[in-house]
Amino acid sequence: DADVTQTPRNRITKTGKRIMLECSQTKGHDRMYWYRQDPGLGLRLIYYSFDVKDINKGEISDGYSVSRQAQAKFSLSLESAIPNQTALYFCATSDPDTYGYTFGSGTRLTVV
């Protein structure tokens, strides 16, 4: 099994629909992150969580919400999807010793 698993891998949804992207990790790390990647813009931080009770907004949190259901699970929701939320979404955990991030395989979301 992958260290960080994201579901679904691909999703097409309609404008105005609510959608949830799920992430689970087996690294045992406390810190988890959601990033969005757009061509030419690199990765931008949406939300991050240091533990189940500690959730923080990142650079581009508007239009998104998150839930940290357990140490291993961190989900991202789009309450009412809009076309400019079409992007590649990555979940990640960070190693407190090396500061390295482990990313999931990504969810390619298309809002039509």
Next chain:
Amino acid sequence: GQSLEQPSEVTAVEGAIVQINCTYQTSGFYGLSWYQQHDGGAPTFLSYNGLDGLEETGRFSSFLSRSDSYGYLLLLELQMKDSASYFCAVKKGGANNLFFGTGTRLTVIP
């Protein structure tokens, strides 16, 4: 806020050495990381520099100069499989949040 600058594209010959530069402007700088991402894949961690100097990991080395707000990734003995995008990212404060540059697309040619 923060800004990072790295070249958008670099082309190099198989077997050669390539250096990818990154300059940054940010408050609360803590360290500089490098990630590799192949097309269609996830970013993978290459290195982290918290102190000035060179860190070597196999064919990859990374350098940081905090006084110059500058770092680079050095790839030795280039292989075709090194064709990928490379991102520098600054770590701010103690939160270990990373802010990424826009990436450098490296193409290795025979």
